Amino acid sequence: QKEVEQDPGPLSVPEGAIVSLNCTYSNSAFQYFMWYRQYSRKGPELLMYTYSSGNKEDGRFTAQVDKSSKYISLFIRDSQPSDSATYLCAMSREYGNKLVFGAGTILRVKS
Amino acid sequence: DTEVTQTPKHLVMGMTNKKSLKCEQHMGHRAMYWYKQKAKKPPELMFVYSYEKLSINESVPSRFSPECPNSSLLNLHLHALQPEDSALYLCASSQVGRQVQETQYFGPGTRLLVL
Numbered sequence: 001q002k003e004v005e006q007d008p009g010p011l012s013v014p015e016g017a018i019v020s021l022n023c024t025y026s027n028s029a030f031q032y033f034m035w036y037r038q039y040s041r042k043g044p045e046l047l048m049y050t051y052s053s054g055n056k057e058d059g060r061f062t063a064q065v066d067k068s069s070k071y072i073s074l075f076i077r078d079s080q081p082s083d084s085a086t087y088l089c090a091m092s093r094e095y096g097n098k099l100v101f102g103a104g105t106i107l108r109v110k111s
Numbered sequence: 112d113t114e115v116t117q118t119p120k121h122l123v124m125g126m127t128n129k130k131s132l133k134c135e136q137h138m139g140h141r142a143m144y145w146y147k148q149k150a151k152k153p154p155e156l157m158f159v160y161s162y163e164k165l166s167i168n169e170s171v172p173s174r175f176s177p178e179c180p181n182s183s184l185l186n187l188h189l190h191a192l193q194p195e196d197s198a199l200y201l202c203a204s205s206q207v208g209r210q211v212q213e214t215q216y217f218g219p220g221t222r223l224l225v226l
Contacts, residue, residue, distance in 0.1 A: 032214070034215075036217070041199075044154065098167065104151075
């Protein structure tokens with residue numbers, strides 16, 4: 001079993017839809033949770049980060065962490081074709097700097 | 112400024128060549144990382160430097176040799192690579208510390224092709 005599970009997709013949605021991206025994990029030691037967006041042939045770009053459980057909102061993006069269920073989500077409101085990319089969840093333990101990534105979900109927003 | 116820069120953007124090398132990848136950040140981060148990413152896969156950690164000292168080597172073959180000359184620079188020296196080493200090589204940096212959120216910021220990567 002992988003430490004972090006993420007459905008690779010692809011996920012296709014119409015423009016304007018609400019997108020829900022999710023990851024589950026098995027290690028309760030994870031404390032920091034991040035979402036990265038990666039366009040084709042580019043480096044990952046940090047979108048959101050959350051420490052421990054809770055919600056965080058930034059513009060059209062909302063990140064949720066439920067540590068009791070070992071489940072994290074990223075919601076994108078009013079999705080745009082420019083949101084088409086691969087979305088990687090990542091997490092790390094409280095001590096040490098090693099990030100563990102999910103496989104990445106390919107998102108396609110159609111106009 | 113949350114920018115990590117990497118040079119070159121693209122590199123083609125033969126199996127007998129020696130080349131170097133360079134990474135630079137000016138965010139005052141004291142941890143720097145090298146990752147390897149194959150197509151349609153997540154980044155795989157190779158090395159971590161913390162305060163200019165190598166702290167993690169993920170059992171990377173010796174044909175990859177990292178170097179951290181100072182707190183802003185990170186190099187990856189390449190020698191006698193194999194075609195299967197072709198990938199996107201990503202550099203990242205972050206703050207270090209217990210109470211500090213350890214978000215890593217990535218550079219755009221160097222796309223390496225080994226012939």
